[in-house]
Amino acid sequence: MTPSPHAGVGLKPQHYAEALAAPAHGLWFEVHAENYMAAGGPRLAWLDAIARDKPISLHGVGLSLAADEPPDAGHLAALRRLVDRYRPMLVSEHLAWSMRQGVYVPDLLPFPRTRAALSRIADNVARMQDAVGRQVLIENPSLYLPLDGHEMGEVEFLAELARRTGCGLLVDVNNIFVSANNLGRSAEAYVDAVPAALVGEIHLAGHDADERMGRALLIDTHAAPVAEPVWALYGRLIRRIGPRPTLIERDGEIPAFPELLAEAERAEGMLRAAERAREALLDA
Amino acid sequence: MPEAAPAFHDAFAAALAGDASALAAGWGSGADLDAGLTVYRNTIAKGCADALTAQFPTVEKLVGEAWLAAAAIAFAKDHPPRQASLLTYGQEFPDWLAAFPPAADLPHLPAIARLDLMWTDAHLAADAEPLPAGAFAALGPDDLGRLTAELHPATRFARFDLTLPALWRALQAEAAPEAFELDETPQGLLMTRPRLDIEHRVIGPGACAFLAALTDRRALADAAGLALAAEPDLALDTAFAELIALGAFGRLIPAAPNRDQP
Secondary structure: OOOOOOEEEEOOHHHHHHHHHOOOOOOEEEEEHHHHOOOOOHHHHHHHHHHOOOOEEEEOOOOOOOOOOOOOHHHHHHHHHHHHHHOOOEEEEEOOEEEEOOEEEEEEEOOOOOHHHHHHHHHHHHHHHHHHOOOOEEEOOOOOOOOOOOOOOHHHHHHHHHHHHOOEEEEEHHHHHHHHHHHOOOHHHHHHHOOHHHEEEEEEOOOEEEOOOEEEEEEOOOOOOOOHHHHHHHHHHHHHHOOOOEEEOOOOOOOOHHHHHHHHHHHHHHHHHHHHHHHHHHHO | OOOHHHHHHHHHHHHHOOOHHHHHOOOOOOHHHHHHHHHHHHHHHHHHHHHHHHHOHHHHHHHOHHHHHHHHHHHHHHOOOOOOOOOOOOOOHHHHHHOOHHHOOOOOHHHHHHHHHHHHHHHHOOOOOOOOOOOOOOOOHHHHHHEEEEEOOOOEEEEEOOOHHHHHHHOOOOOOOOOOOOOOOOEEEEEEOOOOOOEEEEEOHHHHHHHHHHHOOOOHHHHHHHHHHHOOOOOHHHHHHHHHHHOOEEEEEEOOOOOOOO
């Protein structure tokens, strides 16, 4: 299935019935792969039903591609079973680590972007793509602390990872905004530098200010609506690169389904505007 | 420096565990680092606690949200997740609770936690068609000594010396009971999921013995004999019909060879 450049919504169990009943034109859903790694039961049955007329994207949060060890073989096998079952339009993971020496931490941890790290992560991305039998997209992380020892910028690192492995990029605009804020960088410069040809998907989500540090330290909570500066960055990105499948992510303080759909409709409107603008330029 | 990367992961793990100076050997230091580490620590603690509390809704009804959240954070320190899918996180929680000092005056909490885990286990089990009604009645006398019934992949049961199964079931209601007297009457709890919804029933010692015999692939006739031995006045036909109607069984298959005879 060719990824359709429409807006989608992160699928939550409390919205299954509404997601199934929603009109299909363009709407798609993304799930965290780890939440469907079960032998059977209602979750899988709901996703079977929803996947019959809406595209599904499988988004991994725990493969730990940036660990100093290969991804867990059992996890890769479980991911392959989900890919075979749901035929997703997109499969993605993070540029981060979370599992090491048999212990998993439910977070996306940072690392120094060294040449050695690039080689190791490229091997792990290749293992993932071999296991699922297709291209995957790799997502830029939210960063919360200034690490020393980087040898490459993040965009340069991701572009080189894509060159070596053939993977694409999942550009999380909220993560760009949060990281730039926390580390004192320019979010606009990052958005302008992402190589258009590599971008296969875009994420939009909400963030919150740290309880102690305030807005000096923003946290990628996915527990709030998409913030206005993030919408502005998103517009800037798609005006340059053109429309891409765009997801509204929400994992905390989950609102009623229509509220998420309203955010998806706003993204959809911006995608169509970006498309019209590009067509007009090409016709001129 | 190709060997630096593995060392970084060790240092970061140590920093997360509380030793921020572990990152000073080339990866950073200072107040911004500490504030950032706190964000990671909080996210990890919350992620573990949320995953655990989601597994134990009946325990939460007994002890409240704040008590369980505090217990979950303490549990996660002793038993961090071992895999990225947290759907089955907390298998050690019932045993851990039994040794958790604040739970010392709640002696039945581990059993209630065990029944919550049984629910998740049935919820995530493989799907299969349940054995249809009347399947036992259609069998000939020879079949009863030759065949057994597989338990449905989602069937789980446990036996207790107290009426804990009735308590667990009462707590599933929207309005949980204010007070509940436990009797010293042996009781079992059977859960299964013939299709999408979990069914659960209190069962007697006879039904428990029958299900245990089928778990060992004993022939239906042997299993029935063991059920009657455990509960002499059990109405076998009614008990079997109820178990079939509930969807407790899968296919009929050959019994394991009888180990009592040469």
